[in-house]
Amino acid sequence: MRRFWVSLSFALFSVVFTAPASAVSFSFSPITPANSSPGDLANLSLNLDVTEGGAGNVLFEFENLSSISSVIAQIYFDDQTLLLLSGGAVQSSIGTVSFTIGDPNPGTNNLPGGNSIGFAATEVLNAYASNPAPQNGINPGESLTLSYAGDFSQVIAALFSGQLRAGIHVQSIGQRGSSDSFVTGTAVPEPSALILLSSAILGLGLPRRKRKAAAK
Ligand SMILES: [Ca+2]
Numbered sequence: 001m002r003r004f005w006v007s008l009s010f011a012l013f014s015v016v017f018t019a020p021a022s023a024v025s026f027s028f029s030p031i032t033p034a035n036s037s038p039g040d041l042a043n044l045s046l047n048l049d050v051t052e053g054g055a056g057n058v059l060f061e062f063e064n065l066s067s068i069s070s071v072i073a074q075i076y077f078d079d080q081t082l083l084l085l086s087g088g089a090v091q092s093s094i095g096t097v098s099f100t101i102g103d104p105n106p107g108t109n110n111l112p113g114g115n116s117i118g119f120a121a122t123e124v125l126n127a128y129a130s131n132p133a134p135q136n137g138i139n140p141g142e143s144l145t146l147s148y149a150g151d152f153s154q155v156i157a158a159l160f161s162g163q164l165r166a167g168i169h170v171q172s173i174g175q176r177g178s179s180d181s182f183v184t185g186t187a188v189p190e191p192s193a194l195i196l197l198s199s200a201i202l203g204l205g206l207p208r209r210k211r212k213a214a215a216k
Pocket residue numbers: 095096097134135136137138139142
C-alpha cells in the first residue's frame with residue numbers, strides 16, 4: 001500500500017514539476033463593494049494566464065470569457081518594491097483591444113476599491129484601455145497580452161503568495177451596466193495540476209489518519 005502512495009505521489013510530482021513551461025492560470029475574486037448582482041457575478045469569467053516570454057520577460061494574458069456583456073477597462077499591479085516587474089509593453093491582443101501602459105496622472109490612480117484590501121497600485125505598471133473604453137477594453141471573447149521584464153519563477157511564486165497582485169476594473173457588467181473590481185491572490189489558483197496535487201496530498205493524509213484512529 002505504502003509503495004502505491006509513494007509511486008502515485010512521485011507520478012504527480014513529475015506531472016507538476018517536469019511539465020514543459022506552460023501557462024499558470026489565475027482566477028479573479030471580486031473585492032468589496034461588489035456592485036454587481038450575484039447573478040451577473042456568476043456569469044463573469046475572467047482569467048489571467050502567466051507564461052515565460054523568453055529574454056527575461058513574463059507574459060500576462062488577460063482573458064474575458066464571460067457569457068454576459070462586460071469589459072475589462074483597466075489593469076493594475078501591486079508590486080510596491082518594483083523588484084518583480086519593470087518595463088511593460090503590449091505584446092498582442094485578440095479583438096478590438098487597445099491599451100496604454102503607464103499612468104498619465106501619477107500619484108492618483110489605484111484599483112477602485114483597492115484600498116479596502118490594501119491594494120496599492122504600482123502606477124508605472126498599470127494599463128488603461130484607450131478611449132472609448134467600452135469598445136477598446138477587453139470584451140467577452142477578447143484578450144490582451146502584456147509583457148514585463150521579470151523572472152518567471154519569482155513572479156509565479158509572488159502571485160501565489162500575494163506579494164504580487166493583479167487587479168482589474170470591469171465595467172458595463174450585464175444589463176445593469178455595473179462596475180466592479182477584481183483581484184488575483186485571494187482566489188484559489190486554478191491550474192489543474194495543482195488540483196491533482198492537492199487531491200494527492202489529501203489522499204496521502206487519509207490512510208494515515210485512518211491508521212491512527214484504528215491504533216487508539
Ligand atoms: Ca473590445
